[in-house]
Amino acid sequence: MKTVSLFTAQTALSNDMAEVLRLYMGNIDLLVNEAGGKITLHHEEVIEDDVRIVRVSDGEQAVETKEALTGDAVVDKRLRRRQAKLGVYGLMKRRFGYAPPWGSLTGIRPTRLLYAGLEKGLSMDEAAEEVRRTFDVSDEKLSLMRQIVQVQQREIPAPDVDMADIYIGIPFCVSRCAYCSFLSGEVGKGTQLEPYTAALEKEIARGIRLADETGYRLRAFYMGGGTPTALPAPLLDRVLTAARPLIDRCGEVTVEAGRPDTIDRDKLQVLLDHGVTRISVNPQTGHDRTLERIGRRHTVAQTEQAYLLARSMGFRHINMDLIAGLPGENANDFEKTLAWIKRLAPESVTVHTLSIKRSSLLHLWEAELPDGGMVSRMVRAGYEAAQSMGMQPYYLYRQKYMAGNQENVGYALKDHSCIYNVDMMEETCSVLAMGAGAASKRVSNEKGVIRRAFNVSDIRQYIERVDEMAERKEALFLRGEESKC
Numbered sequence: 001m002k003t004v005s006l007f008t009a010q011t012a013l014s015n016d017m018a019e020v021l022r023l024y025m026g027n028i029d030l031l032v033n034e035a036g037g038k039i040t041l042h043h044e045e046v047i048e049d050d051v052r053i054v055r056v057s058d059g060e061q062a063v064e065t066k067e068a069l070t071g072d073a074v075v076d077k078r079l080r081r082r083q084a085k086l087g088v089y090g091l092m093k094r095r096f097g098y099a100p101p102w103g104s105l106t107g108i109r110p111t112r113l114l115y116a117g118l119e120k121g122l123s124m125d126e127a128a129e130e131v132r133r134t135f136d137v138s139d140e141k142l143s144l145m146r147q148i149v150q151v152q153q154r155e156i157p158a159p160d161v162d163m164a165d166i167y168i169g170i171p172f173c174v175s176r177c178a179y180c181s182f183l184s185g186e187v188g189k190g191t192q193l194e195p196y197t198a199a200l201e202k203e204i205a206r207g208i209r210l211a212d213e214t215g216y217r218l219r220a221f222y223m224g225g226g227t228p229t230a231l232p233a234p235l236l237d238r239v240l241t242a243a244r245p246l247i248d249r250c251g252e253v254t255v256e257a258g259r260p261d262t263i264d265r266d267k268l269q270v271l272l273d274h275g276v277t278r279i280s281v282n283p284q285t286g287h288d289r290t291l292e293r294i295g296r297r298h299t300v301a302q303t304e305q306a307y308l309l310a311r312s313m314g315f316r317h318i319n320m321d322l323i324a325g326l327p328g329e330n331a332n333d334f335e336k337t338l339a340w341i342k343r344l345a346p347e348s349v350t351v352h353t354l355s356i357k358r359s360s361l362l363h364l365w366e367a368e369l370p371d372g373g374m375v376s377r378m379v380r381a382g383y384e385a386a387q388s389m390g391m392q393p394y395y396l397y398r399q400k401y402m403a404g405n406q407e408n409v410g411y412a413l414k415d416h417s418c419i420y421n422v423d424m425m426e427e428t429c430s431v432l433a434m435g436a437g438a439a440s441k442r443v444s445n446e447k448g449v450i451r452r453a454f455n456v457s458d459i460r461q462y463i464e465r466v467d468e469m470a471e472r473k474e475a476l477f478l479r480g481e482e483s484k485c
Contacts, residue, residue, distance in 0.1 A: 003029045005037030010045065013084045017043065019106040020088040023405055024096050041091070043084060052080065056087035063090035089136070100405040101376070103136030108397045109425055110141070110407075114149050124149070144383070144393060144409070151394045155415060156422050164216040165423050166246045168204070168239065169435030170228040171459060172196075174262055174297065190232075192459055196436070197235045199466040201242040203434045206470035208245050211432060214477050219429060220420035221250040228255050229262040233270050240274040247275050252419045258282040258321070260306040261298035268313050278418065281307045281346075282321035286337035290326050300340075307344055317416055318346045324378035325354035325403035327368040334378040338385040348412035349391065351382035355399040372404035379406045386411035394418075395425045432473060436462035440473050442480070451476060453483045 002025050006014055011032055018030045031037050045054045050069045055062055065083050069076055089104035102110065113135070117127025128142050137145075172193065211218065221243070228236065240247070247253050255271055257263050257279045271279065283303040285291060291298060310318055320341055324334055341349060353375060370378070386393070391411035395418070398407045410421055423429035427450060431441040437457035443450055453476040455469045456462050462469065475481040 001027055001029050002039075003031060003037045005031045005035055005040040006043065007033055007041070008043035010043065010084070013043070013081060016081050016085050017041075017088045019400070020085045020092065020104060022400070023089075023100050023104075023106070024092045027401070041088065043087065045080075045083070052076075052083060054083040054087045056084075056091050058091060058095065061091060061094050063087050063094070065090070086134075093136070099136050099138070101138045101141050102398070102405055102407070103138070105135050105137060105398075106400075108399060109427075110137070110398065111145050111149055111152075111396065111426065114145050115426070118149075140380075141407075144396065144407075148393050148396055148409075151392050151417065152422055152426070155394070155417050156419060162216055163219045164211070164214075164430040164432055165219050165420050166207075166211075166221045166243070166250060167420075167431055167433040167435075167438055168200070168221075168223045168228075168243060169433070169438045169455075170223065170225040170231060170239070171436045171457075172225065172230040173227045174230055174259060192463075193231060193235055195463050196459060197231070197238050199463045200239055200435055203466050203470050204239075204242040204246070207432055207434050207473065210470075210474055210477060211246065211249075216430065216432075218246060218249040220252040220418075220423065221247050221254065222420040223255045225256060225258070227257075227259045227262055229257045229259065229267050233264075233266040236267055237270045237274075240270065240276075244274060252277060254278040254280070254418065254420060256280045256282075257306075257310070259296070259298065260303040261296075263306040263309070265309060265313070268310055268315070272314060276315075278317040278319065279310060279315055280319040280321060281310060282319075283337070283341075284321060284323045285326055285329065285333075286340040287329065287333055290329055290333075293327055304344065307346070317348070319348040319350060319418070320344070320346045321350045321352060322382065323352045323354055324382060324406070325370055325375040329378075330370060331374055331377040331381065335381050335385075338381060342385060342389055345389070347416040348410065348418065349382075349386055349389070350408065350410045351379065351386070352408045353379060353402045353404065353406040355402045369403065375404035375406060379404070379409075383409070383411075389413075395421045397425050430477075432477070434469075434473075440476055442476050444480075451480060451482045453481075 004021055006017060008014060014030065014032045018028065021028055039058060042057050045052060052067045052069060053064065055064045065087055067079050067083050086104055093099055113131045114127050117130050122130065124146060128146055131137055132142055253276045255276050260281060263281065281303065283300065284296065286300055288299050307318060322337060322341065391413055393409050394412050396407050396409045410418065427443065430443045433440040436455060436459050438455045440453045441450055453472040456465060472483040475483065
């Protein structure tokens with residue numbers, strides 16, 4: 001791990017500057033106001049005549065930026081963070097001699113920047129140029145952002161402030177994937193499944209009353225995890241029966257049937273019986289050797305069998321997730337996976353870029369991972385394959401530690417964009433969320449104001465404290481009170 005010394009009087013900005021350093025140097029050990037780093041940076045800022053001047057140097061080169069103060073404390077705080085990051089970015093770009101595809105951006109929702117420009121009255125061309133000029137985003141990624149915003153504007157109606165989505169979390173999997181960082185538990189002997197279902201039924205019942213009391217119009221229902229189909233069919237039926245009053249009020253109903261080794265006819269019939277309109281059957285890769293390596297415990301053949309079974313039973317919207325950058329794979333491997341997916345012809349495909357989280361196992365295998373250039377070719381191949389299938393990109397998000405500084409993109413046929421995914425990424429809709437680790441969100445009339453209430457992630461704690469979790473949501477939606485984990 002590389003060590004960087006950062007000398008600054010504004011230590012609150014050190015994490016922001018570290019995020020930019022990681023774009024160029026990967027995982028780093030940052031020493032704040034402490035000597036000993038392989039690289040030493042100095043960050044300074046002064047205010048002269050209502051202009052903030054920021055200077056970042058490494059002893060050989062320096063980058064200086066200027067920003068006029070607006071007088072709005074919230075805006076000036078945001079611009080101050082941006083200046084610090086842009087100063088480090090400009091210096092690293094000179095030092096290393098290249099620009100990452102997303103430029104200086106480290107946030108998870110890049111499309112927000114285009115929307116911000118459009119809200120200011122700029123044209124799409126003007127908004128895109130402002131993003132390019134400010135953040136040094138590549139033409140390829142700007143084009144992707146533009147396509148996504150245009151699809152969202154055309155196919156996804158702008159939600160009103162009185163609308164809400166429903167999320168139900170099932171934090172169980174049959175095994176833990178090597179890349180996973182979610183706080184989910186393995187099914188094991190299954191002793192927690194029934195108590196968890198009973199607790200979830202209680203929270204859902206109170207969620208129904210809350211939805212009625214607030215008067216929200218419900219927009220989309222999403223059951224995720226973990227793997228919801230890790231539940232046996234009778235328990236899956238109990239959860240969906242409890243949630244049926246919510247399901248019946250939603251125009252889109254998604255269940256992540258993500259692991260092919262959890263899918264069977266009985267569970268799929270339960271989903272159909274409860275009005276599920278969209279499922280995910282997630283292969284991640286079309287290569288058995290990779291599946292074994294990452295701990296998926298199913299084969300490519302099982303994925304195809306699960307997909308064809310769902311199709312034969314009448315599911316008309318199936319999504320499939322892929323991961324670019326898995327250990328031991330190259331661009332040719334990924335293109336073979338894409339060709340296989342194209343033959344199956346799902347209605348939507350999500351191409352994820354591998355993100356190496358500290359809480360996952362993959363950070364131990366970095367030597368086996370494809371390099372950034374290889375991952376970029378994979379991501380580009382995913383875009384081209386989706387286009388050849390008649391799909392368009394409709395949402396994207398980014399994470400820290402993504403291979404090649406890339407992104408995750410959802411592609412869909414016309415009229416098959418996942419409303420819930422868009423609502424989550426653009427944060428235009430409130431969310432009533434139930435289950436261990438679920439996060440509820442209240443989008444307010446006040447522009448840019450979002451308040452949240454978090455459920456505890458530990459499954460046993462959730463079961464014991466489920467009434468408290470329901471009370472947190474009531475406090476959020478009835479009184480505007482936030483709560484932490």
